Amino acid sequence: MNSSGESEILIFEDETKFKNYLETNHRPAVLRNANLGPCLDLWKDDKYLQEKLSGHMVRAHVGQNKNLDFRTKNFSYCDIDLGVLVDRARKEMNEEHFFAPDEIYYLRSVSGDGRTPQVSNLSTDYPQISQDFHHPKVFAEEQMFSSVLRISSAGVRIWTHYDVTDNVYCQVVGHKTAVLWPPWQADNLYLQGDKSLVTDIDNPGPEFPLFPTHNRLSVDLQPADVLFIPALWFHNMKAKDFGVAVNVFWKELENKFYDPKDSYGNKDLVPGAKALAMLDNVIKQLKLLPPEYADFYARRCVQKIQDKTYLNE
Amino acid sequence: MNSSGESEILIFEDETKFKNYLETNHRPAVLRNANLGPCLDLWKDDKYLQEKLSGHMVRAHVGQNKNLDFRTKNFSYCDIDLGVLVDRARKEMNEEHFFAPDEIYYLRSVSGDGRTPQVSNLSTDYPQISQDFHHPKVFAEEQMFSSVLRISSAGVRIWTHYDVTDNVYCQVVGHKTAVLWPPWQADNLYLQGDKSLVTDIDNPGPEFPLFPTHNRLSVDLQPADVLFIPALWFHNMKAKDFGVAVNVFWKELENKFYDPKDSYGNKDLVPGAKALAMLDNVIKQLKLLPPEYADFYARRCVQKIQDKTYLNE
Numbered sequence: 302m303n304s305s306g307e308s309e310i311l312i313f314e315d316e317t318k319f320k321n322y323l324e325t326n327h328r329p330a331v332l333r334n335a336n337l338g339p340c341l342d343l344w345k346d347d348k349y350l351q352e353k354l355s356g357h358m359v360r361a362h363v364g365q366n367k368n369l370d371f372r373t374k375n376f377s378y379c380d381i382d383l384g385v386l387v388d389r390a391r392k393e394m395n396e397e398h399f400f401a402p403d404e405i406y407y408l409r410s411v412s413g414d415g416r417t418p419q420v421s422n423l424s425t426d427y428p429q430i431s432q433d434f435h436h437p438k439v440f441a442e443e444q445m446f447s448s449v450l451r452i453s454s455a456g457v458r459i460w461t462h463y464d465v466t467d468n469v470y471c472q473v474v475g476h477k478t479a480v481l482w483p484p485w486q487a488d489n490l491y492l493q494g495d496k497s498l499v500t501d502i503d504n505p506g507p508e509f510p511l512f513p514t515h516n517r518l519s520v521d522l523q524p525a526d527v528l529f530i531p532a533l534w535f536h537n538m539k540a541k542d543f544g545v546a547v548n549v550f551w552k553e554l555e556n557k558f559y560d561p562k563d564s565y566g567n568k569d570l571v572p573g574a575k576a577l578a579m580l581d582n583v584i585k586q587l588k589l590l591p592p593e594y595a596d597f598y599a600r601r602c603v604q605k606i607q608d609k610t611y612l613n614e
Numbered sequence: 615m616n617s618s619g620e621s622e623i624l625i626f627e628d629e630t631k632f633k634n635y636l637e638t639n640h641r642p643a644v645l646r647n648a649n650l651g652p653c654l655d656l657w658k659d660d661k662y663l664q665e666k667l668s669g670h671m672v673r674a675h676v677g678q679n680k681n682l683d684f685r686t687k688n689f690s691y692c693d694i695d696l697g698v699l700v701d702r703a704r705k706e707m708n709e710e711h712f713f714a715p716d717e718i719y720y721l722r723s724v725s726g727d728g729r730t731p732q733v734s735n736l737s738t739d740y741p742q743i744s745q746d747f748h749h750p751k752v753f754a755e756e757q758m759f760s761s762v763l764r765i766s767s768a769g770v771r772i773w774t775h776y777d778v779t780d781n782v783y784c785q786v787v788g789h790k791t792a793v794l795w796p797p798w799q800a801d802n803l804y805l806q807g808d809k810s811l812v813t814d815i816d817n818p819g820p821e822f823p824l825f826p827t828h829n830r831l832s833v834d835l836q837p838a839d840v841l842f843i844p845a846l847w848f849h850n851m852k853a854k855d856f857g858v859a860v861n862v863f864w865k866e867l868e869n870k871f872y873d874p875k876d877s878y879g880n881k882d883l884v885p886g887a888k889a890l891a892m893l894d895n896v897i898k899q900l901k902l903l904p905p906e907y908a909d910f911y912a913r914r915c916v917q918k919i920q921d922k923t924y925l926n927e
């Protein structure tokens with residue numbers, strides 16, 4: 302734990318040890334100097350990606366605030382040629398732009414045209430570059446869910462959220478800071494669906510008194526770093542400079558647990574979503590009572606859930 | 615708040631002020647030197663109650679441990695003539711006894727024969743003494759649920775529990791210590807139904823780390839004290855000497871909220887009981903998930919309940 306109460310993530314240099322750790326612990330870890338293939342050299346090149354990817358339209362996040370905020374929607378979805386996006390995202394100022402010269406760009410690739418997103422797959426979506434990227438073989442191939450290309454301008458920060466699939470996040474170009482919180486911090490993260498309402502994770506403000514600015518994991522990612530983010534672990538990623546990453550999502554559980562309509566790997570697991578939906582009727586009963594009585598029986602309900610389903614920490 | 619972190623209960627000497635306080639605050643309070651009628655003199659008399667009540671069979675708690683424990687059932691239900699019970703409960707040693715000369719007695723009156731308990735009513739159950747007792751008119755008569763005669767040997771302590779009806783507890787003979795916790799402490803009281811599993815409230819032990827030995831209200835009751843225990847407030851009563859009390863239960867809410875089969879005033883309110891029962895299906899869904907995932911979605915459920923129904927303190 303460092304001076305700010307953050308724990309550092311275990312960093313491995315050996316792929317086998319990294320793999321063994323994930324199998325045994327299913328906890329965040331980093332594999333440094335991973336063999337991600339020729340992409341490590343090729344994608345650094347100013348023109349390579351631009352040329353390879355031009356002619357391919359994508360829908361990107363574009364905004365003037367580097368801290369993307371899903372609540373205030375301080376960004377727009379803009380359709381743009383991927384070659385142009387790569388070019389613009391590298392620069393701090395762009396004469397050609399949507400809103401302003403200093404606008405920032407963020408791509409999270411999806412298959413399809415971006416309007417009806419489908420499960421992203423680097424090999425089929427971007428065959429012109431997919432051979433450049435070798436993903437670390439940490440899980441069985443049949444458990445692979447998707448592979449996602451991520452491109453971001455310097456400074457872009459993505460809101461704190463969780464996915465329901467394991468995430469093997471491969472940093473190819475540029476540097477990022479990743480901050481992670483365990484799933485059992487869910488109570489304190491002020492969630493709306495899978496996202497935290499807290500935008501400034503270092504100074505959450507009085508609206509969010511329980512938000513843990515300590516007791517979190519953090520790591521600075523560099524090119525050829527592979528960060529393992531287990532399913533349900535909350536993460537907040539900030540690009541320190543222009544960045545290109547590919548992350549591979551994996552299903553830890555049997556298929557039946559995942560929502561078949563999930564394109565992003567973040568829809569709630571089927572029994573979890575059902576439990577949350579069934580809770581509406583429980584809450585409806587509680588609301589029949591005057592507030593002080595409702596509060597009491599709500600606490601009885603909470604206690605029952607905790608007794609029956611919480612793991613002992 | 616005294617040195618042990620206990621707050622003391624507001625004590626009134628004026629019935630009107632007491633009544634106004636209850637109407638406005640619905641919080642624990644004591645009316646001292648209440649006009650409870652001739653019972654204050656008559657029931658002190660060694661022989662009066664014994665003579666008036668003999669010939670009436672009751673089912674009483676009898677045991678050798680003064681701290682009655684519903685979990686280990688360290689007492690028995692014994693059928694006994696109420697005159698005999700009054701006589702024995704006054705003494706520390708009894709040559710005639712069920713189990714041992716030093717056994718203790720506790721009566722919580724019910725109507726009927728004690729096997730199929732019905733709502734207790736002092737006037738109809740014990741007309742020979744009911745005229746001696748005048749209960750303070752703090753609530754509308756039509757809201758009255760029951761009146762209960764309580765007789766206890768010196769030292770008897772009744773487990774911490776809550777009732778769903780308001781309780782106007784009138785101490786007639788003897789002294790008691792009452793300790794109370796607010797309903798919003800429910801999470802920390804290790805409940806099994808309406809009762810706390812904690813028997814030693816001052817030294818709960820490592821099994822019960824959250825049990826609040828502070829942040830509770832406490833009051834020493836003397837003859838002619840009336841303690842108001844609001845519905846859902848947890849209470850633990852210890853008789854310091856031989857005691858006779860009558861407590862009157864009142865319904866604060868409309869009839870529809872109360873379980874019509876409730877003879878004691880402690881069955882969960884209908885919507886509360888329904889909410890707790892419906893939760894079984896929610897928990898069944900959660901249990902379909904592997905434990906770490908179940909824990910996560912359980913926390914999401916808890917957060918949802920808290921967001922929608924907890925009062926802000």
